[in-house]
Amino acid sequence: MTATLRSTVLATIFIFIAACSDQTTQQQTTTGTADTKETVSDRAQAIQKSTADIDGARIAKGEPANWLSTGRTYDEQRHSPLADINTQSISDLGLAWYWDTGTKRGLQATPIVVDGVMFTTGTWSVVWAHDAKTGELLWEFDPQVPKAWARYACCDVVNRGVAAWKGKIYVGTLDGRLIALDAGTGEKVWDVSTILPNRPYTITGAPRIVKDKVIIGNGGAEYGVRGYITAYDAASGDEQWRFFTVPGNPDDGFENKAMEEAAATWRGGKWWEVGGGGTVWDSMAFDADLNLLYIGTGNGAPWNRYIRSPGGGDNLYLSSVIAINPDTGSKVWHYQTTPGDTWDYTATQHMILADLEIKGEQRKVIMQAPKNGFFYVLDRTNGEFISAEAYAPVTWATHVDQETGRPVEDPEAHYANEKKRIRPGPLGGHNWHPMTFHPETGLVYVPALDLRFDYAQDNAFKHSAEDWNLGVDLRETAPPPSAEENIDNLQSIKGYLTAWDPVTQQEVWRVQHATAWNGGLLSTGGNLIFQGRADGQFSAYQADTGELVWESPVHIGIIAAPVSYSVDGEQYITVVAGWGGAYGLASGAPRHRNNVLSEGRILTYKLGGKAELPKPEVTYLAVPTPPAMDYTPEQQKHGQDVFHNYCAVCHGPGVGTSGPIASLLYSSEDTHAIWDAIVVGGAYIEKGMPSFGHALSTTDAQDVRAYVIERAKTVIAFCESSFREEYPELLDTACEVPAVSTTGGE
Ligand code: CA
Secondary structure, eight states: OOHHHHHHHHHHHHTTTTOSSOOOOOOOOOOOOHHHHHHHHHHHHHHHHHHTTOOHHHHHHOOTTOBOSTTSSTTOOOEEOOOSSOTTTGGGEEEEEEEEOOOOSOOOOOOEEETTEEEEEOGGGOEEEEETTTOOEEEEEOOOOOGGGGGGOTTOSOOOOOEEETTEEEEEOTTSEEEEEETTTOOEEEEEEOSOTTSOOBOOSOOEEETTEEEEEOBOTTTOOBOEEEEEETTTOOEEEEEESSOOOGGGOOSSHHHHHHHTTOOSSOHHHHOEEOOOOSOEEEETTTTEEEEEOOOEESSOHHHHOTTOOOOTTTTEEEEEETTTTEEEEEEESSTTOOSOOOOOSOEEEEEEEETTEEEEEEEEOOTTSEEEEEETTTOOEEEEEESSOOOSEEEEOTTTOOEEEOGGGOOSSSOEEESSOTTOSSOSSOOEEETTTTEEEEEEEEOOEEEOBOTTOOOOTTSOOOSBOGGGGSOOSSHHHHHHHHHTOEEEEEEEETTTTEEEEEEEOSSSOOOOEEEETTTEEEEEOTTSEEEEEETTTOOEEEEEEOSBOOOSOOEEEEETTEEEEEEEEOOOHHHHHHOBOOSOGGGBSSOOEEEEEEETOOBOOOOOEEEEEEOOOOOOOOOOHHHHHHHHHHHHHHTHHHHOGGGOBOSSSOOGGGOOHHHHHTHHHHHTTOTTGGGTOOOOTTTOOHHHHHHHHHHHHHHHHHHHHHHTSHHHHHSHHHHHHHHEEEEEESSOOO
8 A cells, every 4th residue: 555545544534533423424415406496396295295194094004105104003013015026036136226324323214205205314313305216315404413412322323213294204313302394395393302401311213103292212321311201292392291211309209100109119229310211212112902102111320220229129110111101191001121120131122013822812912122132022901921031142030930020030140249241231132123023924033132241330330420320340341351352252242133933932043143233124025034234235034934035235234124115116125224333333343344334325225226336445454553652551551441431332342443433543643642632622522522521631531542552552463463363254353444435546
């Protein structure tokens, strides 16, 4: 490589260095010439007309040509009956169109498609409307989320999509607003804040709309908040009701009976000071016949129950499935998957409603594979436990008691007194990535994870309004000292697709993937399961057998779920591709280099599609020799501790990110020169890198710099050792990051 090319490539990388977020650099806009204005207006009117009567009856019933709600239908099965693309015809599947989002962070949205128009979202809660047949951008709405709010997003500046209802499109924004847009023009109709003042809430989930009420929850349990869900009038934005999921300070009284009952299960702590958690940050479902809205609640805040509720107790309604009357916002029933959660085992994961024959009886069930590793089948009429078995490796509990429906904890999973290695870890056996239910196979397909974690109590825990509040010592996430242990750590990272029979509670088939954090799922009438993968392939599997029947390289890791729809009688498959999220952002060595070779894209496929993606030109760069710095072993160790407490969730344990945020190991001399200004002074706030001046001194910052330099030296030595030759597939991504140019050359 020439020196000029190298410096250009390095400069490109450094734009993203030290930023926990990038700028949305939108390249395409709706600005048209005067000639096209009339056309745009006609198109806007056509969209207004086609979306004007989207209501609950249409969403409940489902329409083969359309994808009207994030789970397609209120039962959230994510199954398209379209069958033109099937196991026979799929060899003809090709790219119909693609659209560059111009973003580098995680894309998680499920598009909504109405009569040939696609509504979707990108990073920073930006909304786009496209022609679903051609990919032409019709309008864009940027809610102008303050970049500084990225510090309150545990898991990347992502958004999982919009809702459509009676001529409007609804989006929840990262800074906690719910916004209604004119579906035809993208112009704002109303904009309300959903969050309690001065608390670090976010929104990343897609709203659901039930009986003219827009329902939205929040994220933020890692930072310390009290979870709730709120309903707003779809026409006016007026608040209709709010249901808290955990009790506040008992001295302040209780909002309702559910909170009074819940408070009896929290013992001895002052959980309300940190918030308690239980945020409703993703999944919902609705049964119109039963008039029940189902929500899933998150982990405790802090995670550690010995700090949160030292006297024990189940800590209702953490990690629970709750059925709510959508007219009043009152609780009808609940089922708690992880009583007294202390491992970040949220039950916010995708919930699917189906009617199944179980032991000769027709049951109306709700199914969930929450983070805790057990697949649950519950009676959705009353919350009765039917069955649960492990769909992923589980060491925190031996089993779920079939009589009581309670997990039987393994005493070895308690980390109050000593560090414990536990599966699943905080990313779960399954995270937010949508599952799918295929009514013909009767199987639920789960994008599963196997990521262990070392839990240890943080004995110095103190609530901080600006930082993570876990009660778990993140210094334990630092890479182990020995090379062998590092190899073992990297080899332990796994992900797979499992076809699960919810009646027998058994796996029917499994596809083991190359690495973890693969995309959400779509099933179709063509006996197909579509999944984007972390290794940068979009793929299809035969639904009944698991056979890989099609795959196509997209040059970037996919985490979102695909959808299917038809326009003018032709079937399309769309997936939004963009690597990131909790694992993708910070993961070291994801074992595949293809997950960051391109910026984000919307990709749409059809039979006979002939479009071609630009082939990325990739240069792989080894970690450069770091600048000279004098430091003591004590300074370096202090820097390691500070780094893992404050920096690692974005920049990766061991400074190891090879996701969308470039590794600090590649920091330039110039970056080193303004280190304190970035870390303590907030020089890169507009790039989304917060100031840590509230918590860290310049001495702390320089000790972190010492640790980063020490890590660079360690990684260089490791990568030049015989381990590199012995485990090339494992270590290539750890040793060299790709610098990409899609335009070619310089
Ligand atoms: Ca969490």
